[in-house]
Amino acid sequence: MKYTKTTLAVCLALSLSACGGGSSPEPTPPAPPQADIQFNFPTSIEIARGGDASFAVSLMQNNNNAPSLFELEIVMENGSGIEVVNIAPKDSSGRRLVTLRATDKANLGIVRGTISARIGDLVKNLPIMVSIKPAVSGLYNSSFGSNGLAALPIPSGAISNAASDITFDTRGRVLALGYTQLSRGTDIAFTISRFSESGIIDKTFGSDGHVVVNPSDNDERGVEIYEAADGKLLVFGYYGEYFGVIRLLSNGSIDTSYESNGILKLSKAFFPVLSTDMDSKGRVLVSIHNTQYDTTSIFRLNPDGTYDNTFSSVTLNIASHLRHYNKIRALSGGEIVFSYVSGEVDQNISIIKILENGTLDGKFGKQGKLDIDLGSSEDILIDTEIDSRDQIVIFGRTKNLNRAIIKLNKNGEAVTSFGESGRLNLDSDKDVLFDELELKNQNIVLYDSYTRGESTAVEIDESGKSKRFNFSRPSNYENGRTTLSKVVWNSRLSRYIGYGDLEISSSSFSDRGVIYSFFE
Known part of the structure; x- marks a missing residue:
């Protein structure tokens, strides 16, 4: 198309030379709209x-x-x-x-x-x-493991692998103790899985990151796991008809040089180990109950898992129906604090302090024993912990489910700066039945476990002031629901590491163990 009229009008106003000697040039058409x-x-x-x-x-x-x-x-x-x-x-x-x-x-x-x-x-x-x-207290770390959790591997051919305890090795890696059903029969074994600090399975450990321990054809169920100073692992649990400890090498294989093919038999299974702890020297403290004679014995193992013959074992008379309510804990100087429920008609919480050689500390309470009355005829001990200042933290409840925390110094005297003269009643938290206690540095953390939703928690400072938060976690994983059994404060990472189970089907509540990482 020629735009002759426009060109002509312009040329009439200009000299002919400006129009190229009178010729009519073709103008450039308008550019199309630019794409955007x-x-x-x-x-x-x-x-x-x-x-x-x-x-x-x-x-x-x-x-x-x-x-x-x-x-x-x-x-x-x-x-x-x-x-x-x-x-x-x-x-x-x-x-x-x-x-x-x-x-x-x-x-x-x-x-x-x-x-x-x-x-x-x-x-x-x-x-x-x-x-x-900043991270929200109790929020699960979504960058830990896979989308916020690390699942215990299920051994080849097994049906399940539920979590029962966790600990941390000297490099900060997570060691998860589980028990697995190897078949649809009754063959139960326990497993150990190792994860990095970020929740990634360590495939250099055992077979693709886990080991299966099944020394006999009977049921083996690990209950608690410790790492010794030399990197070997001590696992307390049921081994057939016995309750004992098995020692594993750092790679997860059974240390056959230890006792009888790697297993120290502590008692018959109907004389269960009630509580264990490891002291600052790597020695393991153990309490065992004899249901036949209603007695509880306390003894100590060396860091290598052998009996410590320098320690005089202590025996207490405790009714069998109260045997589950006790805790053994180590003070920094090697002394032992053992708390339990005493009394037949009027139940109280009792505490004894044992010196490093196994004798009672006569300066503690009355001749080594201290009784605590929470105010009912059926007081129950929930937990006992020792903080970094060697203060004894007692968590208990009354018959009416009222909960209280008692804080004592290592001599058994009330820490009067805490709560009211060393006691804090959780009256304002009656809507939550806290059943677990964990220490975060000098603060106390209580929470409710085995819940399928968020777990309500409360953090209590040294004066007794508290704040509430929730341990949140992935609500759905592999079409299953998650539970929370226990959390442990990891001071190296400045966060909580917890474990629970993944319910995949309604017929099995503990199909697979899972580990979480929570922000402080």
């Missing part, structure tokens, strides 16, 4: 350390919906601790769901990055900002 991509995503994105945040990104091209296939990329600042977990395919509304994760070491404050979209050869970049907040 329009973004739509939140301008403010917040993530707590260890948590996730998801948001939708929608695109348009020249004010029309973007094609079904378009590339989307997000790049954050190097070292920011922000990870792109997932960019989902485009949904029916034309959006793509993006999930970002802040690691537990993500930089607090504003983190910048770039979000880029590509449609064919057309690319558009826009800045993106993420605000990183």
Whole structure:
């Protein structure tokens, strides 16, 4: 097409030379509209350390919906601790769901990055900002393991592998003790699995990260696990008709040089071990109850798991129906605190202090024994712990389920700066039946276990002031529901490590053990 009229009008106002000697040039046609991509995503994105945040990104091209296939990329600042977990395919509304994760070491404050979209050869970049907040107390660390938990491996051919205890080795790795049903019969064995601090299975340990211990054709159930100073493992539990301790090498194989093919038989299974603890010298303290004579014996093992003959064993008369309510704990100087429930008609909590050589400390209470009355005829001991200042923390309840905490110094005297003269009644927390106690440095943490939802917890400082929080965890994993059995404060990581089970089917409540990491 020639635009002759326009050209002529211009030339009439100019000299002919300006029009190229009077000729009519062809003008350049107008440029088509430039293609463009329009973004739509939140301008403010917040993530707590260890948590996730998801948001939708929608695109348009020249004010029309973007094609079904378009590339989307997000790049954050190097070292920011922000990870792109997932960019989902485009949904029916034309959006793509993006999930970002802040690691537990993500930089607090504003983190910048770039979000880029590509449609064919057309690319558009826009800045993106993420605000990183401190972790929420009790929030599970989503970067631990797989999406917030580490599952105990189920041995080949086995049906289940439930969790029963955890500990940490000298390198901070998690050692998880489990018991597994090897077949649909009654053959039960126990397993040990090792995980890194970040919850990744350590495949250099045993067979793909776990070992199965089944020294006989009878049931073997591990109850508690310790790591000795030389890296060997001591596992207390049931071994056929005996209750004893088995010693394993650092690679998980049975140490056949120890006692009888690696097993020290402590008692018949109907004389169960009630409680154990490890002192500052690596010696293991053990209490065993004899149901036939209503007696409880306390003795000590050397770090290598052999009997400590320098320790005079102590025997107490404790009614068999009260045998489960006792704890043995070590003080920093090698002394032992043993708490239990005494009395037939009027039940109280009793505490004895044993010197390093096995004799009672006559300066503690009355000739080595101290009785605590919580105010009912059926007081029950829930737990006992020793804090880093050698203060004794007693957690108990009354017949009416009222709970109280008693704090004593190592001489048995009340720590008067705590609560009211060393006692804190949990009257304001009657709505929660706390059944577990853990120490976080000098603070006390109580929580309810075996719940299928969030576990309510309360942290109590040295003066008795408290704050509530929840131990939250992934609610659904592999189509199963998670439970929480116990948490342990890991001072090396400054967080809680907990374990529980994954209920996959209604017919089995403990199909698979799981481990969590919670922020403080």
